[in-house]
Ligand SMILES: NC(=O)N[C@@H](O)C(=O)O
């Protein structure tokens with residue numbers, strides 16, 4: 001029993017703007033560095049780490065398959081969270097607007113190969129959801145005291161479809 005289906009859409013900066021930043025090398029670099037041998041796509045994420053600091057972690061997550069049962073959303077009130085894939089595979093990103101402290105209608109995005117995301121502080125999201133092995137990601141998020149995780153169970157769940 002599902003509440004409804006959510007159809008995946010391609011991840012674009014415009015559609016994802018209310019929820020976070022898209023990290024990719026679209027278009028021309030902001031600057032060429034290293035004697036012209038490297039394009040720098042400069043300062044592309046709006047990161048926050050309230051009462052804490054930035055941490056860099058590696059996640060090795062189990063790949064899921066579509067259709068995907070979305071039964072949990074969470075958010076981090078004290079910090080942003082960036083997921084940078086360490087393989088050129090698309091992954092699933094699920095987010096939802098906040099409606100008076102609970103998540104509204106979720107949206108589902110499929111990344112293009114090589115795209116990463118930075119979730120803005122407090123954005124409702126599904127947990128990291130790779131669709132292919134190795135499920136390896138670099139993650140930049142808040143390291144600090146106190147709780148930084150609010151979870152919301154979706155019962156009945158949504159079904160995310162391609
Ligand atoms: N809990 C944790 O470190 N990861 C989650 O926040 C997630 O969004 O995957």
Ligand code: NI
Nearest residue numbers: 074076081127
């Ligand atoms: Ni998270």
